[in-house]
Ligand SMILES: Cc1cc2nc3c(=O)[nH]c(=O)nc-3n(C[C@H](O)[C@H](O)[C@H](O)COP(=O)(O)OP(=O)(O)OC[C@H]3O[C@@H](n4cnc5c(N)ncnc54)[C@H](O)[C@@H]3O)c2cc1C
């Protein structure tokens with residue numbers, strides 16, 4: 316059996332690895348000529364790590380992962396600690412440590428495991444047809460390829476999605492801008508083994524450790540969509556947004572490298588439950604585009620890959636049938652994560668200022684159990700529980 320996968324992001328490559336492991340021939344097509352991940356790092360929560368372990372990457376992901384032992388919220392303006400606690404109970408309950416990892420390193424790990432020689436770069440999908448027995452992908456340069464199955468892992472702006480759904484989807488602006496990057500750990504800003512988040516005014520400054528003595532940092536600021544952005548002025552923009560905030564936040568702004576700091580407007584897509592059509596299936600952000608507010612978008616892509624391989628391996632009534640079973644297994648779970656992230660986004664970013672003030676108050680009375688329960692409620696229900 317042969318599969319064509321469109322997109323060499325974390326969804327497409329993990330799906331490629333998963334299908335290879337069940338004996339499929341796989342070819343990945345990627346539109347860009349050089350892969351440069353958007354964003355500096357991601358947190359791979361326990362459910363995502365379990366999927367990578369299942370794909371044979373246990374040692375590799377552990378080597379890339381930061382040691383995130385504790386978690387703390389700090390009042391961004393006063394610098395006062397609102398809550399601080401060990402994440403050990405979460406690790407014990409989940410059965411696996413979570414790993415914040417640098418994106419370029421995660422991408423490279425997946426590419427090496429899948430095999431660069433089986434990825435065609437500079438191949439943009441422009442059309443496809445399914446004749447009921449095979450599916451053919453057509454690329455912008457006039458080339459084509461035919462297989463038993465095609466997976467659209469082509470991200471938030473998927474071209475496979477309208478084929479599967481029968482209509483275009485609208486991306487919904489979530490109301491905030493996220494700046495992110497990597498800096499060397501500086502313990503005068505935050506402890507090396509802690510996920511530290513400064514909150515106030517509906518804004519957020521957060522740092523998580525990744526391997527190599529670095530923090531993944533992100534700044535969230537509620538802003539209108541479509542503002543002009545000047546990368547060279549990133550530091551000044553952040554200084555203005557966080558004027559009056561505590562010293563560690565100012566020191567972090569001093570440390571960032573504007574040329575290597577990403578600025579991302581955050582969107583999601585209303586969940587939908589049709590992920591397959593005939594021999595074509597969606598996977599990753601093409602199927603469920605979420606805000607990053609619970610750190611689950613990439614983890615859900617890994618879950619999709621494992622679920623898809625299990626469906627294809629264990630069902631013998633044909634590909635269409637196996638894809639429908641994959642769809643049934645995944646859409647409700649993924650929709651729950653998208654909507655949970657949206658709810659957290661609204662509270663974190665002060666869409667309703669009273670709800671955000673109540674959350675800040677809750678954080679001041681938190682012993683960690685409620686937050687860990689909240690994080691675990693996203694981890695649990697995954698394909699490998
Ligand atoms: C600020 C931010 C922070 C995040 N933090 C986290 C986190 O902490 N934890 C987490 O789990 N997730 C996180 N996410 C989500 C995560 O980044 C995504 O869910 C993940 O990258 C999706 O992977 P994907 O492979 O589905 O899509 P993508 O990574 O977008 O890959 C799609 C690929 O398809 C290619 N492509 C597109 N169209 C075509 C075409 N026509 N032909 C050929 N190729 C094509 C693209 O070039 C791209 O390489 C975050 C997202 C953002 C924006």
Ligand SMILES: NC(=O)C1=CN([C@@H]2O[C@H](COP(=O)(O)OP(=O)(O)OC[C@H]3O[C@@H](n4cnc5c(N)ncnc54)[C@H](O)[C@@H]3O)[C@@H](O)[C@H]2O)C=CC1
Pocket residue numbers: 608609610655658659677685686687688689690692693
């Ligand atoms: N959980 C659900 O499926 C639904 C919840 N609600 C309502 O939403 C409210 C909150 O729901 P809960 O699930 O109990 O709490 P929650 O999970 O949304 O939040 C509890 C605490 O955990 C923190 N938290 C949650 N996920 C996190 C993450 N990934 N990273 C960092 N911190 C995280 C939050 O900041 C908060 O302090 C409740 O009033 C509930 O009734 C409504 C519909 C469904």
Ligand SMILES: O=c1[nH]c(=O)c2[nH]c(=O)[nH]c2[nH]1
Pocket residue numbers: 357358493533607608609610611
């Ligand atoms: O940009 C992010 N925002 C979050 O709220 C979050 N949570 C998480 O685990 N990772 C990330 N990344």
